[in-house]
Amino acid sequence: MRKGMISACMAAALIVSPVMAKPGFEQYVASLKDEAREAGISDALLERAFDGIEYHERAVSSDRNQPERRLTLDEYIPRAVPDWKVAQAKKLYNQHYDALKKVGEQYQVQPRFIVALWGVESNFGKLQGSYNVIEALSTLAFDGRREAFFRKETMAALTILQQGHIAPEDMKGSWAGAMGQSQFMPSSFINYAVDGNQDGKKDIWQTEADVFASAANYLKQAGWDDTYTWGRQVQVPEQLDRSLLGTGADKGLLLSDWQTKGVRRMNGQALPKVDIKAWLIQPDDEKGRAYLVYNNYQSLLKWNRSHYFALAVSHLADRIKFD
Structure with a gap:
């Protein structure tokens, strides 16, 4: 029994308290x-x-000690935007619609993006x-x-x-x-x-x-414009010059320019004929998901510099609207 007591004390001593005295603090x-x-x-x-x-x-x-292994977007998006969260987002969007509509009109931000940020940041406050x-x-x-x-x-x-x-x-x-x-x-x-x-x-x-x-x-x-959305997932030709990728100020091209370079919608159809600047991103690698993103996506990156964060918000906002 005494041996067991000593072992227990030693184990307890090895546990680091989350709050502790620290010399100099x-x-x-x-x-x-x-x-x-x-x-x-x-x-x-x-x-x-x-x-x-x-x-x-x-x-x-x-x-x-941030996690070393990063999920691919194909793994991450379904986890960050699961069906249950989409259902909850739609329910709360409808429940708070009058307040969201008023705020959206005042600040010229689509309410679905406000709800999406709410859901991604704190699971709607939980x-x-x-x-x-x-x-x-x-x-x-x-x-x-x-x-x-x-x-x-x-x-x-x-x-x-x-x-x-x-x-x-x-x-x-x-x-x-x-x-x-x-x-x-x-x-x-x-x-x-x-x-x-x-x-x-x-x-x-x-x-x-x-x-x-x-x-x-x-x-x-941060520069949001509710005239437009955030962007879209696209197909990228294998021979595309990868130096064109990125969200730097010098990387933005008109949609018509991306069309000329062979970028297409996911269904293979032509890009929209809209006079808007877009940036091409492929956060994982040359075989991972590719997106053409607009200035509103740049605004999301000012909130959080992570492409994974911005894409989770964007996908959730789209599912609120389109599901």
């Missing part, structure tokens, strides 16, 4: 407080925001993250790999608290500090969050009117 937090005071954050709020926070080992582990945002950001700033970025985000999060949009104990998010149903980083909140229901607070955690308006405002400021 307390002093680092003190420097964050000093910087925040200089920026006008009150002492009362600082004491409340930093009360009880510790170094969060799990946040650092998540930051440093998966917002449970990390204390101030604790996660302070930990990642202290870790040092991207100190300047996370220190700036910590200051932005404190500004949000100072403005009274949410209480410190309710400011929850991902391990990286992305917050609410729209998963805005604090700096994105400062720049794009909107008080959609006019109650004096920008609440992207619980208030859907604010979530919808904030997402639409982000897209609009």
Whole structure:
């Protein structure tokens, strides 16, 4: 029995607590407080925001250990946009249609893209993250790999608290500090969050009117144009010059130019006869899926630089409309 007790104690000692004491972290937090005071954050709020926070080992582990194997788009899209999510998206689209239509008209963003972003970012608000945002950001700033970025985000999060949009104990998010149903980083909140229901607070955690308006405002400021959609999957000729691929400013060609180069719709038919610039992307390899994407897709990339993210949102938006 004694041997069993010793083994159990040794096993427990090997388990790393997700929140732990860390030499130097307390002093680092003190420097964050000093910087925040200089920026006008009150002492009362600082004491409340930093009360009880510790170094969060799990946040650092998540930051440093991203999955090495990446799914192909053929594997990823069905997982990111499963039938059950499409059904839920359509149901919520219809349920909130009046509010979405109003926001869509105000910001000139098609409502289906607002719902698609909502679904991809947080499963329609169900998966917002449970990390204390101030604790996660302070930990990642202290870790040092991207100190300047996370220190700036910590200051932005404190500004949000100072403005009274949410209480410190309710400011929850991902391990990286992305917050609410729209998963805005604090700096994105400062720049794009909107008080959609006019109650004096920008609440992207619980208030859907604010979530919808904030997402639409982000897209609009990122250059969205509701005259057009995002793009389409295409067939690419084997002999196409692959130096043409990419989303750089110098890579965009008119659809008529892509037509001349042999790019076709997935059914083999000619591309639309529309005078619009498009970019050709093939995120996996020369045998993977290819897409011609428009400027609205570029706006999605400003939200998140991942092609996988932007394509998941785009496919979900299309299925809301066409299924």
